[in-house]
Amino acid sequence: MARLRAGIVGAGIAGASCAGTLAAAGWEVDVFDKARGAGGRLSTRRLEQGWATMGSPFISAKRDPFRSQLRDWVRQGWLAPVRGDVLFGRANKSWARAQLQNHYTPLIEPSQIVRQLLGNARLHTESRVATIQPRTIILENGQTRGDYDCVICSVPVPQAVPLLVALPRLHERLGEVRYRPVWSFLMRWEGGPAADVIKFDDHLIDLAVRQPSGGDGLWAVHSSHEFAETYREASAMEASTRAASAVMGLLGLPWPVEVEASHLWRYAQPDTSIGGFWLGDRENRVALIGDGIAGVGVERAWESGMRLAQSLILAKDELADCPSVSD
Numbered sequence: 001m002a003r004l005r006a007g008i009v010g011a012g013i014a015g016a017s018c019a020g021t022l023a024a025a026g027w028e029v030d031v032f033d034k035a036r037g038a039g040g041r042l043s044t045r046r047l048e049q050g051w052a053t054m055g056s057p058f059i060s061a062k063r064d065p066f067r068s069q070l071r072d073w074v075r076q077g078w079l080a081p082v083r084g085d086v087l088f089g090r091a092n093k094s095w096a097r098a099q100l101q102n103h104y105t106p107l108i109e110p111s112q113i114v115r116q117l118l119g120n121a122r123l124h125t126e127s128r129v130a131t132i133q134p135r136t137i138i139l140e141n142g143q144t145r146g147d148y149d150c151v152i153c154s155v156p157v158p159q160a161v162p163l164l165v166a167l168p169r170l171h172e173r174l175g176e177v178r179y180r181p182v183w184s185f186l187m188r189w190e191g192g193p194a195a196d197v198i199k200f201d202d203h204l205i206d207l208a209v210r211q212p213s214g215g216d217g218l219w220a221v222h223s224s225h226e227f228a229e230t231y232r233e234a235s236a237m238e239a240s241t242r243a244a245s246a247v248m249g250l251l252g253l254p255w256p257v258e259v260e261a262s263h264l265w266r267y268a269q270p271d272t273s274i275g276g277f278w279l280g281d282r283e284n285r286v287a288l289i290g291d292g293i294a295g296v297g298v299e300r301a302w303e304s305g306m307r308l309a310q311s312l313i314l315a316k317d318e319l320a321d322c323p324s325v326s327d
């Protein structure tokens, strides 16, 4: 019997968990990503010595099955619980020291964890998808890949909208989902509080996480959504200058903060989602997964991919029509 075939757009954690689960069940799986590698919002920036995380700094699990997946990654030495000093608050008010419960930090590049989830699926990098049609993926360079038993779109919902105009049943549901942006920076400073994570009580800056490689005093700093909305159209230089001066003020630093890299995540986190684990169009054999469908965070994204794959495997070649499955 011919192997079932899936085409997946997006090699973030949702696309990868779906791809790997299908591939492990014997499906032939192609995954297309516009980026140079897998990872999506879990991708990292390479440094001369090591790497730094500019996307999600933590992975956390509230429940099974992701909790047991995390335990497995901890056993393999890929993740460790966040242990160091965590400060909450504001320097000129008072800092509170506390632990971050159930939060894990990667010990290897998170993009490698995502890469490993892909298993035997074929990853096509630098392959931007322009259109999805029933059973068919059309790349921006004009190539058509077709005859899939199922096409799965695993990109942030606003990026899925232009891909799905040929599929009105899915397309019309997507306007409901909004994402909020975040500016991320790699900053270096001397002094400041002795901590590994600083959670600010501030309207401009949200979080700073000390980076294990890249030498002393290197931090990934995440802006608030409000800051990123204000500076969404600003140059990287302007956003960096504003954020660095906010950090200096918040930490009372005597020396300037150096900004070594910056990135605007236009679609960092959804503030609404469709609900359920996936949104499916059975007739056309297309489904959507990811955090805009299943809810914010790595855990929900991973689970949406895995649950869709399990359902496809159980149904053999029938894509369950599942606009809103509750969990």
Ligand SMILES: Cc1cc2nc3c(=O)[nH]c(=O)nc-3n(C[C@H](O)[C@H](O)[C@H](O)COP(=O)(O)OP(=O)(O)OC[C@H]3O[C@@H](n4cnc5c(N)ncnc54)[C@H](O)[C@@H]3O)c2cc1C
Pocket (backbone or CB within 6 Å): 009, 010, 011, 012, 013, 014, 015, 032, 033, 034, 035, 038, 039, 040, 041, 042, 054, 055, 056, 057, 058, 059, 060, 127, 128, 129, 130, 154, 155, 156, 159, 182, 184, 222, 265, 267, 268, 269, 289, 290, 291, 292, 296, 297, 298, 299, 301
């Ligand atoms: C700054 C920041 C901090 C965060 N902090 C946390 C946190 O502390 N805890 C937490 O749980 N979550 C956090 N998140 C959210 C978390 O990272 C996401 O929920 C999760 O990674 C989403 O995975 P995904 O697979 O759904 O999407 P993505 O990771 O966005 O994957 C989508 C993929 O699709 C690709 N793509 C898009 N368009 C196309 C196209 N046309 N053709 C081909 N490929 C395409 C992209 O390149 C990308 O690789 C954070 C996110 C950001 C940005």
